[in-house]
Amino acid sequence: MPLPAAARAKKAAAIFSVLVLLLLLGVLSSEKKALFAVAATSNGNNANYFNAAAAMAAEHEAAVERHCAGTLHRDVCRSTLSSIPDLAQKPLRSVISDVVSRAAAAVRASSSNCSSYLARPRALRVRDRLALADCLELFGHTLAQLGAAAAGLSSESVADVQTVLSAALTNQYTCLDGFSGPSASEDGRVRPFVQGRIYHAAHLQQRRLLLAGKEEDAIVLEGYGRVRRGFPAWVNAADRRRLQQQQQQGGVAANAVVAKDGSGDFRTVGDAVAAAPNNSATRYVIYIKAGGYFENVEVGSEKTNIMFVGDGMWKTVIKASRNVVDNSTTFRSATLAVVGMGFLARDLTVENAAGPSKHQAVALRVNADLSAFYRCSFVGYQDTLTVFMQTKMESLIHPKGWLEWNGTFALDTLYYAEYMNRGPGADTSARVNWPGYHVLTNASDANNFTVLNFVQGDLWLNSSSFPYTLGLS
Template sequence: MGVKKLAIASIASILLVACVVAVAISFTSKSNEDNSSNNTSNNKVDSHISTSTKSVHAICQSTDYKQTCEKSLARANNTNDPKDLIKVEFSATINDLSSVIKNSKSLIQEASKDPRTKDALHTCEGLLDVAIDDLRRSFDDINMLDLTKLQDYTDDLKTWLSAAITYQETCLDAFENTTGETGEKMKKLLKNAGELTSNGLAMVSSFGSVLKNLNLKIPGVNRRLLNTHERMLQEVNSNGLKPNVVVALDGSGQYKSVNEALRAVPQKNTQKFVIFIKAGVYNEYVEIPRKVNNVVFIGEGPTKTKITGSKNFADGTGTFKTATVGVNGDNFMAKDIGFENTAGPIKHQAVALRVSGDMAIFHNCQIDGYQDTLYVHSYRQFFRDCTISGTIDFIFGDASAVFQNCKMIVRKPMAEQACMVTAQGRKDRRGVGAIVMQNCQVLAEQDFLTAQPPIKAYLGRPWKEFSRTIIMQSSIDGFIAPEGWSVWAGNFALDTLFYAEYQNRGAGSNTNNRVNWRGYQKNIAPQVAAGFAPGPFIRADEWVKLSGVPYESGLMKV
């Protein structure tokens, strides 16, 4: 292709993608003023309709479900305004999900004989409400689109749309091991909404990739200040934190339970709300509700202040609801505290901590369990100087989660079981989720190391088709199997996953005998590894850096 044609193609690509993210580009041209008034009117109408059709086709080219895309945008009433087109896509998805919730209520009666199925339906209703909420804030962001803050908008949109996909997938996961056909019916109900959400993510994702591939920059692009969160973190960034309330088992605080203290958080809270939790074992199930934001838990030490529970899958609770502590509000922070699920390996899935809130920070925390200990469910998360223990898939989910200077400790499972440190669950190839371990230690308890016969342990396995895990600049002990990674089932996801190791050390870091899957990357370039450091990957310079938590933005010196 000639230089001139390449330049024209590049410009066309930028115009197309800019259209996708609702940059105001007009495709229409003026008609000749010399034409007769009737011809002028007809030409304008024909041109408008033709342009609208071309705009729809152009937008849908970046998606995986083109027919679904064009069908949804056919409701745009012949508009060629890109903002209107993208809003139509989001509105169609919201309406479809609302319809799924309505239709799912009719399934409750047929599911009444199976408590697990009934529980799954109730779980789905809440999860899909959150998916709708993420789509609505994406819709609102399109309305406020500012070209000078374009990268900022696309980062947020991709995070929220990825989360909307995760919530729909979590709904379907809730039907695992249920009886009857309800799960299949829900899958069919969600098919169209899932395709629409994926299409929305594809539209937004294509803009950044074109800019990156062409090495172009938009003048004046600045990160949007996360004002509320920055204010909160600036206040938190001090050694002399003044708690809003104190929790103490002995009655020396305002409250004796964490749940009582949470009820004191103001509605629509925009300021930090620090709950100081004195040393003790708090046997309660804690859930920070959606939109209860800016909550800070401060304990007296990760082994001194502990919130504990024992809900588990074997006793009839769905995995999502087994969490001892569930974080659904944004801008949550925890320091010097422990989270625990004591159900044990025999009870299978039993979550100690589930994080489903955006921009969550955990510093010097201990998270203990066995199978499915830490559910990094969705959005952006940062863990520093934390200890996480477990057996099977004990760090799992589809958040953009970065672990820095943390310890992952493998425990002894049941007989004839193997252990996997991670099970990342990215469903869509454009999703932003990944588990990133930087300067961490992968260790094992003594009971694991002395077990006979020896137990196999792996760095991870692919929970979903586009599973993504990066372990870099970390210490891996020699108990990890030489092949490094385990299959989920047969050849599932082995070609589509992305697993990478970079600059690791220790007896278990040798990659000579690692798996030879297409998706496994034995040697990634330094610039690829740097892209998964917390600064660029989760935009941590804007929120983690201000928290006072020790923090490295990029790659470390090794």
Template structure:
């Protein structure tokens, strides 16, 4: 690639950064303007700015972006915020072009390009949702749920961009942090405004400490018609490795589809066989359904890893970026082994994704529950270090987490949830599931230390309830990340679990360890946390929106 082409490429990336800043400014101001218009509080510029910035985490950034706006006109307030934001990007263009010469740094920039493009799209669609929370009272809960999910994903994707520079040389990572400082603060402010807005419209209220208050839907397991009987499905496309279908590979099948799909589900039947290919459901290709012949019969395998020269984000054997994905009766594996370090089997980034009876095998970072709303039912995940991690709002029901024997000198941790903003709706909720270990792990003496989770990000949040925990889990239960990072600000809950590892008397006593009961724990059931769960109910996948009342607890 020549210098001109390289320069053009990075200018496109910078333009993406500019878009993030621009649209975050728009969403922050529009949310606040709508909020205050409804309350009839905007009577002067100073009061307008004060009211707009009052619920935000970064008040100075909010006020600075509007400091020169001598008006209460919403359009002019938007222009003022945009001017400040875009100016930050222009100042660092030369720095980024210079940093992009390093190969490892180029990989980090590629991650930023992709995740920030997603952030821009989430921000843009958020703008159109704000008014709906006021205009349509019957759907206010749904609108607010969408807004909080999308803005939480914006915050998470910006974190992913910064994290991509962790192993780069020089000061590119620090400079990237400075570049995104305003965007990250504006995104956090927009999320805070939406959370505050949610109280006003009566959709739901985020309580201090992470709980919500809302009427819990009644009902037990829901089984619809579409997937209740796999044999009754009529596939749109058949993939068969032996040539007995429409395509021999999954990627060929996906390539045959239009680049965007938002209408009806495309059912792809993947027949028994081992498919050695890295597969991505791209953003915009929505409502894709993968149906295999069983987790041990239909298997996708890949071996990309950080040790092999890939960014963690790009190592997934199966990456799901499109929305409303549904995967059933599949096995997905990353075969890089413990020596590959971070090596994903599955990354789920698309909103309203469902995995049912899917087995995910790997070692470090097996499943990245990356962003947006996700639901897992009867799934199995195997691994060693942080083998379920990410920033999404993910509910696991009737799943099995199997700890494997790690590499020399390594400890094992099941979860590493990555919530980084107090107002984010992200969480891992594990209900009526099992924490167990493979025989090779249990045979090691002395026993290898293994934990339920650790705080990858400052506001890490994981709730484990009505589940069976094996005796291989350390009595402390939870492990620190580095030093005291996140120990006071994480949100970890264990409720009515069972098994030899469920005894909490020896647990760590961080401020971030919480004990919930009654309405507090009910607020973490699927019928509440999703703010609208029709996308699960309509799928036909077994689902319980309430506490399960598991026998033996």
């Protein structure tokens, strides 16, 4: 039986109010429960429907804006958080957990993209095949790191979670670095194919990193960030002694000895690492005698709790020269790559001798948690991400401020920024106009790069005796 006109109009108005609410919340396709929730509270008054919908939508939008304040990619942040139901009522840790699950899904999609391209090797350049293999390994690390961060929300300090998230975020951009040739024209077809999903995954991880920094009720574990006798508190007494002892009679007791002249157990560092036990719960010490060891060394994820002990900086030298110009990727160019957690090293030098003309040439790459280096030097060639804040700049600074590395190469993927600098060289009006160059205009953006927020310097810098400023002045 057809409804009377007044009833039809009333029903249409009610449905319209609910649809407005659902559209504003961004959950039209998935959250039917919102429809029933509104219907259940209906008293037949169209104005009440609309007021309730508007109030819920405004509360949701305010929560989105609050969580997205300070992020570098606000559009991605808003689109992600807008689709989370009941955002305004959720505790921050629940929001972070939701975002990380979406980030993990995006990483898995990126991994699938790379795998599908690798299945067509004839269509790939050598560099692209190497870069895709790097990406698959990095995505594996990222998923493990995101899982660790999710688990850490209930038991670890936020600073620990931020450290893990920072590593996961770095992996995404390291993947893209592998597709970049000495000139932008050499980037080929593969980078654009994988780039979109990677940027999405990276932005989600960055969003969660910033959310973690806002967590107010975080549990800081006893001992986190504390320093004992000049070392982090997680370095136990036995390892502190190993790091500080002299490598002479009565020094560190070694499980294996590396010597070029054959007087030890192995002639190469790589052979000693390969012979070390897998997944060791106890410290395994490799003493590397003075000399130059020309090799690329990788301490794999299964090689845990390894320690390298040399005879001193510039006496024990691990040296190689892989580089981007000669068809390595940045990721694979590392002379020493450490993935196994709990790695320690002291009294040695790690060098990539390729030189600046070979572009990226990494000395040390560390993907391992709980790693420490003492009395070591590292010599390599790699570009950096740079932010100048509240710095005095003299007239020697060119008005453009920044110089291209090689034509237009990497101008859209680098990150250079300036904030509230002073002096005759600080004027930004004539600065370069690159996609990757930013003039920061508000303190919330700049605060992301302070010693306090970027490296949690309040927890450990006191032990260094170096002068520092935690925040903005």
